[in-house]
Amino acid sequence: MAKKEISQAVIQRLPRYYRYLGDLMDQGVERISSNELSKRMKLTASQIRQDLNNFGGFGQQGYGYNIKNLHDEIAKILNIDEEHNMIIIGAGHLGQALANYTNFRKRGFIIKAIFDKDPAVIGKHIGDTEVFPMERIDEIIRTYDVKLAAVCIPKAPAVKVVEQLIADGVVGIWNFAHVDLEVPSNVVIENVHLSESLMRLSYRVGEIYRDKK
Amino acid sequence: MAKKEISQAVIQRLPRYYRYLGDLMDQGVERISSNELSKRMKLTASQIRQDLNNFGGFGQQGYGYNIKNLHDEIAKILNIDEEHNMIIIGAGHLGQALANYTNFRKRGFIIKAIFDKDPAVIGKHIGDTEVFPMERIDEIIRTYDVKLAAVCIPKAPAVKVVEQLIADGVVGIWNFAHVDLEVPSNVVIENVHLSESLMRLSYRVGEIYRDKK
DNA sequence: TAGATTGTTAATCGATTAACAATC
């Protein structure tokens, strides 16, 4: 079956559709046209229809899209229609912030453990779980069939740890370290480079003043 | 002067160039060609030259780019060649994580205050600063001429608070709340929607299994 | 000077938008 490659631009937008549809559901709205949704999301109706039709014809001529249905379909596409076990590497502030983020659990991401090398924090309870020593990564990944790991340690140790995670069976790395990790093609990385994000903000703020001239 | 609009794709890549050049400097490398850099960054040499030439001719034929010089130039472009005062709204885990993130200070982002509505955390010292009550936002923004604010509170209160921040003179909002904020055209927003990032990771992990079929 | 590599123009590729026939 010839599967057309989905572009990064589309993948980027998918969770945003999901969020808007969720909000609409909460407001009790039942159906929406691509035109109405395009106004809310500040996209073109054309783009919405093109994006969705990468995955199937979820709408109905003359009616639009059923919000609940489309929300469910996107959940399936995003692979969040079932639960995923997850671990966090690094119990620093960021690791703890993620562990306490109840929204993730709501979306089906279950945090099974946090790992840290510092004996002082090992055993500490954070969110629904606790901090384990790095030596137990292997064991816990295998016990809970963990496929996802958030990496919240400095770049130097991150490289080694990620190798280990992959060897133990993790296939999705949520990387908060300031490195571009090299991984085999059957492993995916999603980078969250916060300082780069802040620099982009800084660039745009600079533009405002530049444009004034 | 006709200033050509810089595309989002270029802005997206700028901080990454900056990071690679910084790493090269740390390694003591003095010069690099677009070709060599393209191999490290997994881009095309053409793209690198095109990107940089949006801002000026920083290279030299037959030689390449002087790393220190290019690093400095990009810092100027990114508007990080001078310090910026910044505040954080919300002293939850994420707000605290950001406040403790020493990398920001290194890049010239000085966190002047964290604000929270919870009396229990007010006065608490975090990183180089402390937690103030929300009532003092106005005063502190004006005292320190704060232009940047990181918003780390839930979406419901975020909308109102952001209005206030803008009224008080903030022009750059680093938004971690799960909303798309409406702001005037002389204010910029950089969104960090962590749950959407996690969903993209989830999508890609799903793809791996899908592709196996 | 000869070799290397840029800056820049032209060609290609891909993503977005427009248009409209199909159909609920």
Added chain:
DNA sequence: TAGATTGTTAATCGATTAACAATC
């Protein structure tokens, strides 16, 4: 049925890549 709105094809726009003359 008439009106609305999709799914999809075609047109446009923009970004990436290729090519090469300029020049250090």
